[in-house]
Amino acid sequence: MTGSTAARTRARSRRLDPAQADEYRGWLRQMMLIRRFEEKAGEAYSLGRIGGFCHLYIGQEAVAVGSLAALGPDDYITCSYREHGHALARGISARAVMAELFGKAAGCTGGKGGSMHLFDASLGFLGGHGIVGAHIPLATGMAFAAKYRKTQQVAVCYFGEAAVNNGAFHEALNMAALWKLPAVYICENNRYGMGTALERASAIYDISERACSYDMANEVVDGQDVLVMHAAMERAVQRARTEEQPTLLEVRTYRFMGHSMSDPIHGHYRTREEVEDQRKRDPITVWSQRLIAEELMDEAAVKAMDKSVMEEVEDAYQFADQAPEPEAEALFQDVYAEEQR
Amino acid sequence: MPTLTYRDALNQALREEMQRDPDVFLMGEEVGVYQGAYKVSRGLLDEFGPMRVVDTPITELGFAGVGVGAAMVGLRPVIEFMTWNFALLAIDQLVNSAAKMRYMSAGQVGVPAVFRGPGGAALQLGAQHSQAFESFYAHVPGLKVVTPATPADAKGLLKSSIRDDNPVVFIEGEMLYNLKGEVPEGEHIVPLGQADIKRAGAEVTIVCHSKTVAVALKAAEQLANEGVDAEVLDLRSIRPLDREAILTSVTKTHRCVVAEEGWPFAGVGAQVVDTIQREAFDELDAPILRVTGADVPMPYNKQLERAAKVDPPKIVAAVNEVLYR
Numbered sequence: 147m148t149g150s151t152a153a154r155t156r157a158r159s160r161r162l163d164p165a166q167a168d169e170y171r172g173w174l175r176q177m178m179l180i181r182r183f184e185e186k187a188g189e190a191y192s193l194g195r196i197g198g199f200c201h202l203y204i205g206q207e208a209v210a211v212g213s214l215a216a217l218g219p220d221d222y223i224t225c226s227y228r229e230h231g232h233a234l235a236r237g238i239s240a241r242a243v244m245a246e247l248f249g250k251a252a253g254c255t256g257g258k259g260g261s262m263h264l265f266d267a268s269l270g271f272l273g274g275h276g277i278v279g280a281h282i283p284l285a286t287g288m289a290f291a292a293k294y295r296k297t298q299q300v301a302v303c304y305f306g307e308a309a310v311n312n313g314a315f316h317e318a319l320n321m322a323a324l325w326k327l328p329a330v331y332i333c334e335n336n337r338y339g340m341g342t343a344l345e346r347a348s349a350i351y352d353i354s355e356r357a358c359s360y361d362m363a364n365e366v367v368d369g370q371d372v373l374v375m376h377a378a379m380e381r382a383v384q385r386a387r388t389e390e391q392p393t394l395l396e397v398r399t400y401r402f403m404g405h406s407m408s409d410p411i412h413g414h415y416r417t418r419e420e421v422e423d424q425r426k427r428d429p430i431t432v433w434s435q436r437l438i439a440e441e442l443m444d445e446a447a448v449k450a451m452d453k454s455v456m457e458e459v460e461d462a463y464q465f466a467d468q469a470p471e472p473e474a475e476a477l478f479q480d481v482y483a484e485e486q487r
Numbered sequence: 488m489p490t491l492t493y494r495d496a497l498n499q500a501l502r503e504e505m506q507r508d509p510d511v512f513l514m515g516e517e518v519g520v521y522q523g524a525y526k527v528s529r530g531l532l533d534e535f536g537p538m539r540v541v542d543t544p545i546t547e548l549g550f551a552g553v554g555v556g557a558a559m560v561g562l563r564p565v566i567e568f569m570t571w572n573f574a575l576l577a578i579d580q581l582v583n584s585a586a587k588m589r590y591m592s593a594g595q596v597g598v599p600a601v602f603r604g605p606g607g608a609a610l611q612l613g614a615q616h617s618q619a620f621e622s623f624y625a626h627v628p629g630l631k632v633v634t635p636a637t638p639a640d641a642k643g644l645l646k647s648s649i650r651d652d653n654p655v656v657f658i659e660g661e662m663l664y665n666l667k668g669e670v671p672e673g674e675h676i677v678p679l680g681q682a683d684i685k686r687a688g689a690e691v692t693i694v695c696h697s698k699t700v701a702v703a704l705k706a707a708e709q710l711a712n713e714g715v716d717a718e719v720l721d722l723r724s725i726r727p728l729d730r731e732a733i734l735t736s737v738t739k740t741h742r743c744v745v746a747e748e749g750w751p752f753a754g755v756g757a758q759v760v761d762t763i764q765r766e767a768f769d770e771l772d773a774p775i776l777r778v779t780g781a782d783v784p785m786p787y788n789k790q791l792e793r794a795a796k797v798d799p800p801k802i803v804a805a806v807n808e809v810l811y812r
Contacts, residue, residue, distance in 0.1 A: 255592055255593040256593035256594075258590060259593065263591040263592070265591070265592035265593070272560070272592075273591070276583075277583050280579055280580065281552075282552070283551070283553050283556060283580065284555055284556035284584060286549075286556060287552060287553035287554060287555060287556020287558070287564075288559065290553055291557040291560045291561070291562045292560075293538075294562060295562075313548060314548055317544075317548055317549025318549050318552065318553070320546070321544065321550070480589050480590045480592075480593055481589070481590055481629055482629065482653050483597050483599075
């Protein structure tokens with residue numbers, strides 16, 4: 147805790163490097179894109195254009211954006227079912243993600259995956275997974291493969307804090323530490339597993355401490371500050387790539403919306419005041435104000451950026467709306483591979 | 488042709504495939520230093536080293552998921568379960584991850600993994616260690632299910648399974664490891680989805696797989712002594728199911744008994760019966776009968792256990808019934 151607090155303070159007090167201004171502005175744009183995309187997805191869901199479950203990422207944008215920015219193009223990424231933001235931040239187009247939510251053939255998984263199962267293998271984006279915790283061993287297997295082939299790749303796994311009480315989490319982290327695998331486990335602690343608060347589900351409050359059971363490096367990270375998130379992720383990725391050591395990052399964040407679109411924003415499990423209080427540390431505002439304060443952007447530029455993002459999202463919506471449905475034959479395709487090695 | 492045990496035939500298949508393809512590795516409990524709980528992996532650690540013959544903690548869900556993840560990025564894991572009874576802890580990874588990955592990703596990400604280990608009852612191991620699960624996995628689109636009955640098939644089917652780009656559930660017979668038989672050397676491949684006539688006959692078809700093949704052959708021998716000419720059809724793969732072989736045999740014999748170790752309700756035999764009644768109804772001269780394990784958890788007591796299992800007299804009785812003898 148002490149080490150990470152010190153690191154956090156350093157990251158906050160250090161002035162931003164103007165040479166990296168393009169990257170910093172890029173992070174802001176990605177966060178804005180996720181925000182506007184999710185708002186539009188929520189709207190489309192309410193209109194019945196998106197079916198099934200739809201878990202929005204609003205409030206947590208800095209986690210995906212800051213951490214994914216620290217990865218290389220060959221690294222592997224797996225996520226839970228709240229993964230629209232990660233998909234966008236990794237570079238899947240807003241069109242392909244929106245079309246997938248609409249169940250269209252032009253979606254990133256051809257309309258077969260839906261909101262919870264976004265994939266783009268060419269980007270190493272290996273899924274949204276729908277069973278809590280079950281993808282943590284999968285990411286561990288990808289880290290095993292990287293070590294097996296000596297490729298220097300890193301496998302990153304995103305999951306919510308509710309997954310850490312699940313056996314898959316313990317089994318996977320134990321093996322990752324035992325075998326020294328290049329994995330980064332990112333626990334997005336948004337305080338609630340659906341409607342159950344962390345302290346009502348976990349015997350210990352600091353999830354990062356669970357890493358001690360496996361003698362694994364760990365940090366608590368402020369997930370509302372994209373710069374802090376990025377810095378912590380760089381340390382973890384470095385540790386994985388050069389030392390073949392896994393890391394557990396407990397990232398403290400907050401979900402501004404309900405668990406899914408069928409869930410109210412605060413409901414019985416948290417108060418309206420709590421949500422409003424948390425919204426004061428909106429990761430997009432935190433970062434845009436920082437960029438303005440350090441004169442890397444001005445208000446007008448932020449507004450213009452938001453406008454261009456909204457246009458991109460509107461384009462994605464129109465694209466998804468007009469895209470064709472999958473062909474009837476798609477039903478029976480991709481159940482089995484035909485070829486043999 | 489050399490004679491090998493079923494265990495050594497599996498060992499040979501693993502060794503040859505690991506020599507052939509550096510992406511193939513073996514992972515599971517006691518597969519390395521201990522040389523395998525059933526000695527299927529004997530000698531492999533010495534030959535291939537600890538990165539390719541990986542001992543795991545007792546953590547079925549975890550290492551099954553590690554296998555799926557490694558396969559998603561192109562390795563070809565062989566994941567050993569000490570028995571399929573313990574693999575129930577990992578069934579989420581087989582059903583929710585392995586079986587669905589290709590479909591959910593619209594063909595972008597496959598899982599070329601083999602999950603193998605012994606299934607079925609041995610001797611007096613009690614309720615939790617004596618179960619045949621092939622119908623559980625055969626229910627799931629995206630999985631293949633393979634159940635070799637002889638040493639030659641064990642080798643040929645395992646080699647095919649390792650080369651297959653789909654997740655394969657490979658269920659060995661716990662009582663078959665010491666079974667001896669002729670096994671072709673080198674490149675012996677048995678394609679998945681092809682049944683095999685283990686004994687040709689004209690009057691009745693006994694459909695079976697895994698350990699019940701030996702039981703059916705004994706029954707057929709006894710029936711031959713009584714003047715009944717039975718055909719024994721070994722399914723070898725439960726999924727894909729060789730419907731053509733089943734229909735061809737029944738079209739010849741017009742009578743059928745389906746035997747399996749597992750429980751009767753929604754078992755493999757139910758699927759076979761469904762296939763025959765829909766596609767060869769007019770060929771049948773008698774209703775099809777099924778011989779299965781008793782519809783109870785396996786008891787420990789020797790006599791009760793014997794009563795619960797499929798044996799030659801039960802198959803003979805069923806054959807006599809379909810022949811109206």
